[in-house]
Amino acid sequence: MARTRVATMIAILSVVAMVGAGIAIAEMRSPTVNAAAQAEHPSLKYVALGSSYAAGPGVQRLTDKGCLRTADNYPHQIAAARGMALTDVSCSGATTANILHTPQAPHAKRPQITAVTADTDLVTITIGGNDLAYIGRVAAQGCANMASTATAGTVISGCRPGQRIRTEPTAADYAAVEQAIITIVSEVRSRAPHADVVLVDYPPLLDQHARTCAQIPLTAAEAAETVRVYNGLVAATARAAGATGVTLVKASKAGAAHTACSSQPWLLGFEPPSPYHPTELGKTGVARLVLRALRGDV
Known part of the structure; x- marks a missing residue:
């Protein structure tokens, strides 16, 4: 089991253009949306698009090893709660291009958007972070910092100082993400004109004061950049x-009380099984937000 967790951690960081660090620890557990709820819409079809924050990487209940997609990610919890037929094509490492026109080799043969068809009733989208190397940058920084300060008894595999770290995005980079998401929504509507379309943003890793903790090995400047x-x-x-x-x-708003340094984090810190990615509590928290939005409780 320890080897599996280490391998999964390394794979997750590799998918965000990083090598990972491995420390075998127990996976945290938190409540999930009631999957046994009576089916609300048994004939309706739901397609989930997005990156790792939708795929929900972890070591248990993997449904797709290439994309590190799990059966307890927020799309699966939504589908279970509403009794919908789910097609989940979210994939760790995906960019907006991987949704629109570029297959995410070697994990997918077609762009994610091809899963959306005329009879699709619901589409959720969480995307954009990898276009900006958001988590890839933080992972590279943490990896380099931990490699240079690691003490005896700490197991870190693959981390090293001097790794290439992407520069901070420009205004043009953010504008490109905005336009790409607009294009994705337009394409979804073209393919599935009757579908409800829901954008789900990312929960925050740090609070707005850029406060760090032992689980976030970043300098003050790196945290502020993050x-x-x-x-x-x-x-x-x-x-x-x-x-x-x-x-x-807005997972960004609801997740503000659940940063990686909080007592009930929605995201892990620089730790297995999925560094800087959703905890079980985080997956459930986001699922509940989407379910509330679908009921109109926003």
Whole structure:
């Protein structure tokens, strides 16, 4: 089991253009949306598009090893709660291009958008972080910092100082993400004109003061940059939602009390099984937000 967790951690960081660090620890457990709920819409079809924050990487209940997609991610919890037929093509490492026109080799033979058909009733979208190397940058920084300060008894595999770290995105980069999300929504509507379309943004890794903790091995400057990049991503997603008129589920707002340094984190820190990615509590938290939005409770 320890080897499996280490391998999965390394794979997750590799998918975001990183090598990972492995420490075998127990996976945290948190409540899930009631999967035994009576089916609300047994004949309706739901397609989930997005990156790792939708795929929900972890070591248990993997449904797709290439994409590190799990059976307890927020799309699966939504489908179970509403009794919908789910096609989940979310994939760790995906960019907006992988949804629109570029297959995510070697994990997918077709762009994610091809899963959306005329009889689709619901589409959720969580995307944009990898276009900006949001988590890839943070992972590279943490990996380099841990490699240079690791003490005896700490097991870190693959981390090293001097790794290439992407520069901070520009205004043009954020504008490109905004436009790409607008294009995705337009394409979804073209393919499934009767579908409800929901944009789900990313929960925050750090609070707005860029406070770190033992689980977040970043310098003050790196933490501040992380918050700037995150805010730029959230703002681009919000602008795209406003431009297209789709529902925006703000995991960014609800997750502010559940950063990686909080007592009930929605995201892991730099730790297995999925560094800087949703915990079980986070997957359930986002699922509940989407379910509330679908009921109109926003």
